[in-house]
Amino acid sequence: MDFLVNIDVDDLDAALSFYTRAFELRAGRRFGADGVELLGGPAPIYLLVKPAGSAATPQVRDRRDYRRHWTPVHLDWVVHDLDAALARAVAVGARVEKAPATHAWGRIALLADPFGHGFCLLQFLGRGYDEICDA
Template structure:
């Protein structure tokens, strides 16, 4: 099985800069004027141009809004140096929503990208998630 990650954004070039500068992803392909494939992680991330205010649901009852929003799905980016990655993300427009915390097996920073998508930076320490397993 294969899966893809798609992120709606209202500014493709700003999104390419953010995900390239912060996570070291690179442009794989440009798909017309409406999408960019970003490579360099375990699965491609597709940045999809969707105008703010456009219909977010088939019935048009909800519109896209790029202010901070909540969704039960988010990305975790595993990094080697969470302090450096957090600083790089903030420099490129991310918001640090919860300072870095150390927990059993990992450090975690809760963040939002410039398009309102929540994400986490995660650095494994010790035995990583194995420290949580029974």
């Protein structure tokens, strides 16, 4: 089974600039003014233009809001050099919400993109999550 990642944004050009520069992705197919496919990771990412204030479905009362918001689903970007990835992401508009911390399994920094979506940068150390995994 494959999966796709969709990220709602209100400004396609700004999102394309952020995601290609912060994570070294490249644009694939364009879908007119409504979206663009990003390639270079383990799964394609689709930036989809959805206006602020719009609803996902008629049944959803909450409206899209591109200020910082919380969602139980977010992306963790696994990187080889957390400090370099953090500097690159911040340089193109990410906001650090928690500075890098070191754990038995590796390092993590918590950030938000310019569209209010939270994400983490992870750098595994040693055996990664196996360092804390019960046999």
